[in-house]
Amino acid sequence: MESLLRTITRQDPSPEDYSDIEFWSNPERSGWLTKQGEYIRTWRRRWFILKQGKLLWFKDSVVTRASVPRGVIAVGKCLTVKGAEDILNKPFAFELSTNQDTMYFVADSDKEKEEWINSIGRSIVQHSRSVTDSEVVDYDSTRR
Numbered sequence: 001m002e003s004l005l006r007t008i009t010r011q012d013p014s015p016e017d018y019s020d021i022e023f024w025s026n027p028e029r030s031g032w033l034t035k036q037g038e039y040i041r042t043w044r045r046r047w048f049i050l051k052q053g054k055l056l057w058f059k060d061s062v063v064t065r066a067s068v069p070r071g072v073i074a075v076g077k078c079l080t081v082k083g084a085e086d087i088l089n090k091p092f093a094f095e096l097s098t099n100q101d102t103m104y105f106v107a108d109s110d111k112e113k114e115e116w117i118n119s120i121g122r123s124i125v126q127h128s129r130s131v132t133d134s135e136v137v138d139y140d141s142t143r144r
Contacts, residue, residue: 013072018056024063027051029119032061034106043106046070050119053127055096073103076127081120083113096120 029050034043035057046057053076056069077098084095084104092107094117107113 013056013069017072017074018054018069021052021054021056022065023049023051023054023056023069024065024067028123029116031112031116032108033057033116036104038101038103048116050075050123053123055120055123074127075120075123078120078124078128081117081124083117 027049029048031048032045033048034045035048036043046059047061047063049056049058049063053074055073055075057071058067058069060067073096075096078096079099080095080097082095084093085091087093087095088104088106090106092110092113094105094107094113096103096105105116107116
């Protein structure tokens with residue numbers, strides 16, 4: 001049932017999102033986090049890997065070349081990563097935001113939460129592309 005729902009909602013990542021990354025070896029960071037689903041807002045424990053500007057997650061911690069990620073986020077497109085305990089009323093919670101969406105995660109300890117925030121934050125800085133003039137919104141022209 002879950003795989004059908006993932007297909008219908010197009011939640012499965014495209015292989016192009018991760019094909020150039022050897023996620024199964026030498027990650028920058030890896031570990032268990034609890035993640036809130038995007039469509040069905042249940043909390044599920046997933047194995048996360050941060051590597052080469054991508055945050056990938058899997059059902060199991062045994063990740064091989066044949067593993068297929070359950071999801072992928074290009075952290076270079078993210079704007080912020082910060083604590084979210086007050087928003088979720090959960091200890092060790094943090095959020096990762098793009099200009100379109102916010103995803104929530106819960107670590108197992110405050111130390112792990114801070115390590116994930118720092119690792120993802122460094123990756124955002126390393127992999128974000130600079131904004132070109134054509135992407136800058138002229139806010140004065142949008143006001144009425």
